[in-house]
Amino acid sequence: MAEVRDIGERVQGWRPPVWPGSAVLEGRHARLERLTVAHAEELDAAARATDAVWDYMPYGPFASSAAYGDWVAGMAAKPDPWFYAIRNLDTGRAEGVASWLRITPEAGSIEVGHILFSPALQRTRAATEAMFLMMAWVFEAGYRRYEWKCNAQNLASRRAAERFGFSYEGIFRQAAVIKGRNRDTAWFAAIDRDWPALRTAYQAWLNPSNFDAEGRQKQSLAALTRPVLVARDPLLTPA
Numbered sequence: 521m522a523e524v525r526d527i528g529e530r531v532q533g534w535r536p537p538v539w540p541g542s543a544v545l546e547g548r549h550a551r552l553e554r555l556t557v558a559h560a561e562e563l564d565a566a567a568r569a570t571d572a573v574w575d576y577m578p579y580g581p582f583a584s585s586a587a588y589g590d591w592v593a594g595m596a597a598k599p600d601p602w603f604y605a606i607r608n609l610d611t612g613r614a615e616g617v618a619s620w621l622r623i624t625p626e627a628g629s630i631e632v633g634h635i636l637f638s639p640a641l642q643r644t645r646a647a648t649e650a651m652f653l654m655m656a657w658v659f660e661a662g663y664r665r666y667e668w669k670c671n672a673q674n675l676a677s678r679r680a681a682e683r684f685g686f687s688y689e690g691i692f693r694q695a696a697v698i699k700g701r702n703r704d705t706a707w708f709a710a711i712d713r714d715w716p717a718l719r720t721a722y723q724a725w726l727n728p729s730n731f732d733a734e735g736r737q738k739q740s741l742a743a744l745t746r747p748v749l750v751a752r753d754p755l756l757t758p759a
Contacts, residue, residue, distance in 0.1 A: 537662035555603035566638035615641035628664035672704035
């Protein structure tokens with residue numbers, strides 16, 4: 521009788537998903553537009569409110585608007601990272617960027633990164649909806665795994681990962697040297713089986729009934745996504 525060995529769950533009917541191709545992803549508060557040089561002036565102005573937005577980026581701050589425009593021109597031409605400009609529909613302005621990267625359809629894996637929310641975009645419904653629109657496209661296109669990675673010292677990004685429904689997976693020590701400094705990388709991910717519950721959580725948070733007349737949330741997204749997390753970041757979890 522042949523030995524039966526457990527070598528992993530069989531993935532039935534697996535087909536690699538498509539490469540990103542949507543020029544626009546649009547919701548009630550945010551519109552994600554494929555990054556072009558036409559966005560550079562607005563984005564540069566929004567980011568110049570504080571150099572702190574560049575602290576954990578492998579590039580920036582830029583010495584001039586022209587230098588930033590050159591960077592945008594270079595990034596806009598790439599298929600990976602696939603960059604979006606985030607337009608806040610509540611102000612009408614392009615106020616941040618985000619991208620998909622390490623796009624690997626054959627593995628069903630894709631990462632979200634290069635996220636820069638200007639001060640004007642931070643803590644807005646547009647910022648959260650932008651992340652929801654990107655996650656929705658990923659899982660509805662058939663990807664199995666959606667990754668979030670950040671500098672392990674970037675506690676704001678680690679908190680955001682959990683809030684957005686990415687489960688903690690660990691720390692890669694001495695993963696890179698960025699701007700002459702060591703970077704340990706914190707890993708988070710959501711997978712396709714998490715998506716139905718995460719979609720419900722985002723939709724509940726974004727529902728207008730979740731906000732009072734002054735725009736204050738009644739229920740936090742973190743509270744809605746927490747039950748979906750299979751592991752929490754130990755640095756953020758109370759003892």
